Amino acid sequence: MHVVMVGLSHKTAPVEVREKVAFPDDLIPEALRALQEIDGIGEAAILSTCNRTEVYAASASPADAIEQIKTFVDGFRDLGDYDLKQHLYGLDSLDACAHLFRVTSSLDSMVVGEGQILAQVKECYWIAQSNGATSTVLNKLFHEAIRTGKRVRTETSIGENAVSISYAAVELAKQVFGELLGRSALLLGAGEMAELTAKHLCANGVRNITVVNRTRERAEELARVIDGKAGSFDELDELMLNADIVVSSTAAQELILEKDRMAKIMHTRKNRPIFMFDIAVPRDLDPGINDLYNTYLYDIDDLKNVVAANKAEREKEAESAGSIIEESVDVFAQWMSTREVVPTITALKRKGELILEAEVEKATARMGDLSEREANIIKGLGVGIVNKLLHGPIIKMKEMSSKRDGYVYTESLRELFDLDALEEADSEVIAGRNGDSPEVTVEPTEDEEAATDDSLRRTT
């Protein structure tokens, strides 16, 4: 059994393609059923976000499965003559596994380190599992992926550095005030940027936000959105006395606050710290204000520098996340190896037995009447040859099962001796129907189920 994946992402397809290919939530169960009906595909899961659509599946013949899934994705949504396959990539085995781990850790995201994707992968797994589309292999794969995603978030600081101007401002304010709960803010100007920053501040517990704008209507409008109040420029000095955070973004061509005036305000404030963000161009606030005691002033360029540094920082963290992913791929590869070894050995022995029985029967039939002793000798000869022949490969396979690429051996062996066909024939005989191969129906272990409960909560 191999893991395979087929998909497209912001790296391979433009948004107008991605939005057409994306699976809406209500179509996913249907798509999962259709996928499982494809010959050779046992398990399936669909990850569909605005930046990527990816299908994960478990299959015994990866190359065929990838082609079939590509055709499936291409055909599922009606795109006319458009050749979707040029955007699709397909990966198998450990490459597919490593890809999912990278995706879950947000290393493949448009904004490296964003936190949404982990929740989206959980959701994708939840849907697949509750529709009965996953079994042992994908269960293990997704548990490992979610575990890896969590590890990367906690053990690296990949998600910690703000990569947008407005969020960088919030982070900076936190470096002065700590938690922003109950702090107050003053917005000068009510543009889009001011609104975004105000919403971030709000989300971080800032209460008591006053909006001052050239047109009062707009100020009141924004104040309603963020549950604040509107003020006017005439009362600027008083408003400044009570604000901890100031965000200025007016369209004024001149400075609206000079250093001297701010110095007086700081004196009246008894030097209580204040953080000011001037995101206007041309600037609203006198740059000299930053020299005042307990006053911090960042203009748009300062914030851009912070964001650029944070992005670089995330790239660096992404590298250390790489080694966590390597570890997880190892864990999964080993699990795959050991999982495949026992059934393969059983199948191999069974194959030997079948040949033995057939050949001994053939030989004894041709020799006519044989004493019990003679018959035993012939049978013993056959058993000896079969056992000696299989002994080496079986020992070797057990050894290799603990190695990362161990299951390549197992798979080769299955291929060379045609063991999959044998197992299928056997299970047909046993179950009297065309069922899944035995190991696929194995119930998840207790441990896995516990992990499932934990990771199943639907987060949005």
Next chain:
Amino acid sequence: MAQLEVVLFWLAIAGYSVGTIAYLTFLAAKKPKAGQIGLIALVVGWVLHLGAILTRWIEVGHVPLATQFEFLSFFAWTTVAIYLFTEAQTKQKIIGAFAVPIIWILMGASWISYITGGAEGAGIPATLQSPWFVVHVTVAVVSFASFALAFSVALIYLLQEKHLKKKTTSSFFKRLPPLGTLDHLSYRSVVLGFALLTVTLITGMIWAQSAFGKFWVWDPKLTAAVATWIIFGAYLHARLTAGWQGRRSALIATIGFAAVLVTFGISYFTGAHLETFLPGG
């Protein structure tokens, strides 16, 4: 018995050394494990250190706060206690990267004091044995330890505030606690330290009065102690009236701790200061 004390003392130093390295590692690299190791090493070192102090107590037969070595050792031990309390309360492990090295240095100084003659316990003249003496010295140590913590926190404040003013983009500073937290913590430690220093001076005077018949002499140590008291008094005054919270406060706390060390260092060269009270001293 002395053997046991030395062993415990060395083990405590070993614990603090591991703690120092672990906390610095925690600061430099984002390794939560290093922080945990640091805390464990510190707690283990602290318990062993307590063992060393108690062993000495039994050996010399009185509270072991009479010699420079005993005093320094207790100073280090109390600073660990105050730091551990602060970490438990604020969860700001980063402070450990600044406070624990100071503890380590105090331990080193204590050790030097030990090998340069501090091994001998001081026999305190019967006239000096008074409950006031014990209170005086114990409170002094706790006061100094509070100032030591205020100092390490002030150092972090100065680093963080410089970063924010200069707008440097190093991600290192994100690991430091916010200015508000640091300022508050430093302030709180100074208030405690100042209150206890006041008690130290008062109990010292009462004790001197009962033991020597005079409550004050202007020896260098007492002068330095008064200077320290004035510096921290000015800290509180400027903060409360002139809005000197923030960088200026942090600077005064730093200078104040230097004054604490001077107060301390003086008797390092002149011997325990109680002799100056004695006739001819």
